[in-house]
Amino acid sequence: PIPYILADSLDLNAKGVILQAFEMFRLKTCVDFKPYEGEKTYLKFEKLDGCWSYVGDLQTGQTVSIGDRCDYKYLVQHEVLHALGFYHEQSRTDRDDYVQIWWDQIIEGYAYAFDKHNDSYLLDLNTPYDYESVLHYGPYSFNINSNISSITTKIPKFNGIIGQRLDLSRIDSLELNKLYGCSSSLTLLDQCTFENINICGMVQGEQDDDDWGHTLGKPGNEDHTLLGHCKDGGYFMHLDTRTGNASQSALLESRVFYPKRKEKCLQFFYKLNGSPQDKLVIWVKMDDGTGNVRKMIKLHTIKGESFSNIAFNIQTKFRYAFQGIKGDPASSGGGITIDDISLTETKCPTSVWHIRNFSTAFNSTSRGDFISSPVFYSSEGYGFELRLYPHGRATSSYVNYMGITFHLCSSENDGLLEWPAGNRQVILTVLDQDPEVAQRMSLSLSFTTNPNQRVYEKNDTLQWDKPSITGSFSSSCNCYVGPGAGWNSFLTHSEMHWKNFLKNDDLFIFADFEGINIYLSLDPHAHLCGSSSTLWEVMFEVSCDLLEDPTAPPPLILFSHRSGLSDIKPFSWKTLEDIFSHPILYGSPLVEHGGEEAGWRLRFCSPRVGGGKGRGATKLRKGISFHFYCSSEVHTAPKAKQILG
Ligand SMILES: [Ca+2]
Ligand SMILES: [Ca+2]
Ligand SMILES: [Ca+2]
Ligand SMILES: [Zn+2]
Incomplete structure (x- = not known):
């Protein structure tokens, strides 16, 4: 497996999307990824300027940048393919047989991006030119005039396909499997x-x-x-x-x-x-x-x-x-x-929206009209619905795109849940119903709810607060529906007919609304600081499926202090690796895998910085509660005890 690091600079949503992209590699190829453990060569995912990667293994550890607006599954796949040794598809030596480059339509100084590469370091592996490759530029790459292509295809139908944003193509996967000497999927x-x-x-x-x-x-x-x-x-x-x-x-x-x-x-x-x-x-x-x-x-x-x-x-x-x-x-x-x-051997989506007779719905709606899903429930118990706009939202500037929005819905669970429902990832996937699972090219988009996001039109209420506060009543679900968030650039009308998104006139949309992976959350009112170093030991006696999975990335810990240590950024996500490397700030955690029975054990010294005299251990203990979030259940740690004062 290829060791990786998810740097702290990454947006939470990007971290989730990178893990989704890894899962697609595991489904379609034998290429696997594992958390970094001191290896010589590794991929460090960071949020730098833009989306980029080096080509091939530099043998020193190398950066893959997932910058602003790069948090899409297909873009992560694109950059990882570079790191795995692949150049852009249109750099192939035989590309002039398949595409036309319009040199005078390319922004000055960027012509090099359309260079052909030499046979000696291209990995075509005797596969045909692949218009569907996730490594192919789109028609408007580096162009001068927004409506004029810099690259067109010799077979006109592929003009609408190059630069696709769905998934690895069949041939992308084939080449990876050839290069890495394998033929089968891992999952x-x-x-x-x-x-x-x-x-x-x-x-x-x-x-x-x-x-x-x-x-x-x-x-x-x-x-x-x-x-x-x-x-x-x-x-x-x-x-x-x-x-x-x-x-x-x-x-x-x-x-x-x-x-x-x-x-x-x-x-x-x-x-x-x-x-x-x-x-x-x-x-x-x-x-x-x-x-x-x-x-x-x-x-x-x-x-x-x-x-x-x-x-x-x-x-x-x-x-x-x-x-x-x-x-x-x-x-x-x-x-x-x-x-x-x-x-x-993957996680199932939690909800499946089956839209029957989609063509009828498509033909009987116009711009601004939407179809509502039933109310679905996340594994934590949040109610939500989706609204699909077959011809786009009224305010959208996109033409021939469907729009989709995600809305929280009020339910009887609301009194038990955390509000606002922040730091959870929405994943919406339109299923490509290709019977060959490894060849599916489903469109998958994700965003993560920001707990501090406010809604201007609703007196600045928090967007992800209870729908009964932020939303309006809907008779179709007999519930309050919160404000929507989503995409104006969901599936395009041509993508819909290109792959098997519509079969038997059925459209399937998978929806998830989940915390990303596994994390520990400290109570927001907790003070982790004492006058001297304090060793806390937390034993989790519950077993957690995801943690027993040796291929799963290490748990993330959410430090969400509202007060206390000013050095710790409020609501910042830390991987265990980050914590290990900052013993002054976070103390010295010891993480031991206790086997199936014991779950995980996390110990850490509370930091010496910050705080003052008078904050006694008892008070500390009262202020801290540990929650263990797994994919489907929330466990409160049964024992959190101070073992060294
Ligand atoms: Ca290729
Ligand atoms: Ca029988
Ligand atoms: Ca059959
Ligand atoms: Zn690229």
């Missing part, structure tokens, strides 16, 4: 389109009442893989629920998998068009402790909808299984269908 465990008769090694249950059929789609009952590409083709698995008796079932099990990480995300498309009583149950079968995979755990029962997104954790070898249950054969006019399954 993709399984995917199945059911196009082959071996059905990806899935097996039919033998103790059940029926079998799933490997079925060829036909008009009116198409498969999902080739939908819209190939008429009368494509296979799926189907259980006919018109025959047999109620409660009879058929089990379809995956082959055995050996996990590397704990977290899993199972996604697939399905149809239930038999009886309303039909059910599809998802199971996991795990090692019973003797090496046999037979202990069954029910994950989920499906009734409506058409896309499933199931998160689970498992570290022993396992199978997953689909059990179709017939509800009422007499009233069934069809059955249960599953297709395009993927199983990844």
